[in-house]
Amino acid sequence: MNILVVGTRNAKKRLEIIAALAGWPLSVLDLSSFPDAPEVVEDRDTFEGNAAKKAEELARALGHWVLGEDSGLVVPALAGAPGVWSARYAGPQHNDDDNNAKLLTDMAGVTDRRGHYVTCAALANPQGVVVASVRGECHGTILKESRGAGGFGYDPYFFLPEYHKTFGELSAAVKQAISRSFSKALALWL
Template sequence: MKVLVVGTRNAKKRQEIIAALAGWPVEVLDLGSFPQAPEVIEDRDTFEGNAAKKATELAVALGHWVLGEDSGLVVPALNGAPGVWSARYAGHGQDDAANNAKLMREMAGKSDRRAHYVTVAAISNPAGEVVATVRGECHGAIVTEARGAGGFGYDPYFYLPEYHKTFGELSASVKQAISHRARALEKLKGLLPRITGLPASRQETASSSAP
């Protein structure tokens, strides 16, 4: 593997993924480099299913290795919602503000405020075969009012007790170190020897020389 394509058009998500992959001994591109890339319909009922679908369909279409990722917020008091529908919770075409407004309506009067973010990342080879799948989670709670302007999605409402802050209040560097996405991609880095075929010494050298 010499090139890895990150299969997302979400600018903020793309920034987080590319930052987390810094030091990989491969060139990391995103869909902005491939205007012909097809739009993948996320119609699976699990994060794993959506991540695999994005990775395989894009890998075959582009002829490259592709990282497909699906993330979302899981709230036990809402029977797991928004879940795989996190980006479309208020309906197709709606924005973060609409999704958060719906979350607040659904959580009104709920005493159980527990929640966790999930990221599942899958890597497919150009033949459309998934060679690795990893999952990362970050646990917290839903607050009643938005706090902070950082991040995206439900971040201003996702509170981490150990930091006494929401994701929206955390610095980008801290979030990138502890988030569900960071945890999933850190697991993926551990699979580098098998995925890339490069010896561990080259990977360590690449990581140590990364900015």
């Protein structure tokens, strides 16, 4: 494999994944290199299912190895919401501000503010067969007010006690260090 397609159109997510794969001996492309690539509907009820579906469908359509990814925020006190609907939590015409506002409204009065980010990736060969998958989690708490302008999504509200900062306040270097174990797991099968 010398070409790997990252199955996303999300520019911020794309940059994070490409940065995590930097230095690996392969050409990493994303869906901006394939304007006619099909839109994959994320309709599975797990992050693993959505990642696998993206990898399978895009690999078959493009004829390349594809890394499908799905990630989101899980809050136990909200029965796991936003979960697989993290990007669409406030509805189909979502944006980060709307999703964060809904999260804060739903958590009003909630004392258990634990949450965790989940990231799942699946690698499919050019025939659309998933040959490997990996799941990573990062645990923290949900703040009542935003801190930091970095990142995207729920990052300004997701607090990591060991760093005394939100994801929105962390430097790119620290975020890379946090995601290094996930990247090492990917490296085992790339």
